[in-house]
Amino acid sequence: MSSTPDAQDGGDRSSRKGRLAADEASHAELVRLSATGDEHAFAQLYDATAPVVYGVAVRLLRSPDLAAEVVQEVYLMAWQQSARFDPQRGSVKAWLCTMAHRRAVDSIRSVQRQRDRDEQYEGTRAESSEGDSTWGQVEEKLDNDDVRNGLTSLSRIQREAVCLVYFRGFSHREVAEHLKIPLGTAKSRIRDGLVGLRTALGEQW
Template sequence: MSEGPTGRSRGTGASVPVPGRTEEHAELLRRVVEGDEHAFAQLYDATSSTLYGLVLRLVRSPELAAEVVQEVYLMAWQQAERFDAARGTALAWLCTMAHRRAVDRIRQNQRERERDQQYEVRQAETSSDSTWSEVEQSLDSGEVRAQLGALSPLQREAVCLVYYRGYSHRQVAEHLDVPLGTAKARIRDGLNNLRSALGVKQ
């Protein structure tokens, strides 16, 4: 069974340590500590495909994997003196940094998605609250209640849960056993229809 260009045994899917290359990588890192850019380029050529494969399996995005790998090699250039051959191989040291950096980016992206989702929820709720305020300011509550009949039963139930029983959008979704987006749509459409029925200007 032959080996690929990165020291990976073809057909097994697992990296196989190669003593000669292990020593070569360690020597290259020692030269990197001294600021040897040529040694750094050699180290990159010898190990980058392994790091890229590792990171890609984690982040599942070729573009993001390439970014993470570049960040890892920048860290390796800046922190080469931290490598200790007595604690492991140079490739293992690089892979450990790559794994940690990939996990950090995954968590960062997740936090960004959560912030975006929270922003969208706040925007939707603010829009609904603004619409309801316009209705209440324009007409008395008795007239509003009278015109609730202009809404569909689903819209009327959702609107009443929010503005007469104080439910949040998420509580409405749970109470009606529907997705959050469906509950928001019913509330939004119900308020818009109510505003139209009451003659409130857009």
């Protein structure tokens, strides 16, 4: 008498559970052997679990290269921490995938911090280049005493902003923070101060 579909499904599920349990027991044993320094066991563990770990990393990072770096870091940590693995707290795959998730999130944050630093640097360099070019034109035509005398013709707020940039080396952003004013206001004061300085000294460019 043939088995019913329900019986077949139940048998398949039971078979899958049995295979998973066997795999997990095998993985746990490979971790245990790795903790004793067994490199062959660790290589087997890598071959059996790396595709899953890589999948976690690449889904988060969306970069094969970054995901590959995360996988390397995860298995280095696994080798170093294998003696601390406790099978009572979860499966080997869960342990490895948790590490992969954390390292991938750390990588995302690191990339974002570097991007933010690069953007801030580029913005500061652009401000500095613009200001230095203008100030260089002044210095080519005037000696330092003339410049200082010309500054006295500016309003107090213009003179303060210009001096912070060109005598104390502040960036436009640092001027804004120092004077507690918006960045756009700081830029306007510096620009207007330069225009006033040119006018006071009778220079035309």
